[in-house]
Amino acid sequence: xxxxxxxxxxxxxxxxxxxxxxxxxxxxxxxxxxxxxxxxxxxxxxxxxxxxxxxxxxxxxxxxxxxxxxxxxxxxxxxxxxxxxxxxxxxxxxxxxxxxxxxxxxxxxx
Numbered sequence: 122x123x124x125x126x127x128x129x130x131x132x133x134x135x136x137x138x139x140x141x142x143x144x145x146x147x148x149x150x151x152x153x154x155x156x157x158x159x160x161x162x163x164x165x166x167x168x169x170x171x172x173x174x175x176x177x178x179x180x181x182x183x184x185x186x187x188x189x190x191x192x193x194x195x196x197x198x199x200x201x202x203x204x205x206x207x208x209x210x211x212x213x214x215x216x217x218x219x220x221x222x223x224x225x226x227x228x229x230x231x
Contacts, residue, residue, distance in 0.1 A: 132163065136170075137177065138216065141201060141209040144183055148198035174199055182208055 122130070136158060143149050143157065151171050158165040174197075177183045182205035188195040201209065 128164075128169075133169075133173065136163070136165065136173065138209075138212050140174070140177065140199075141182065141205055141212065144199055144201040145206065145209055148186070148200045150196060150198055177205075181205070 139158065139161075140149065140154055143154070151167065151174055154170050154174070155165050155167065158170075174183065174185075178185050178199065181202055183199040184202050186198045186200070188197075
């Protein structure tokens, strides 16, 4: 599997969880998300992140606020919606169970 295929198949889901987590703490903008993901070692391009944020907004997970005086390239801030909070709560349970099985159980066997 190529790095691009890995990003598409697996990492996009991880990135969504990451975005939901941070949007629960504060409004996020695309460039901040890109820098945050790069901080964790991911190579996320604007061509991936901006459509991802738009999809998450269309699904009702994020609410976008656009700077009214910003023109075509206005800053867009994304905040977690009530549905987004519910999704994040469910994902935290899934991630916790997965971490237990994939990490903790393996470490305990070593």
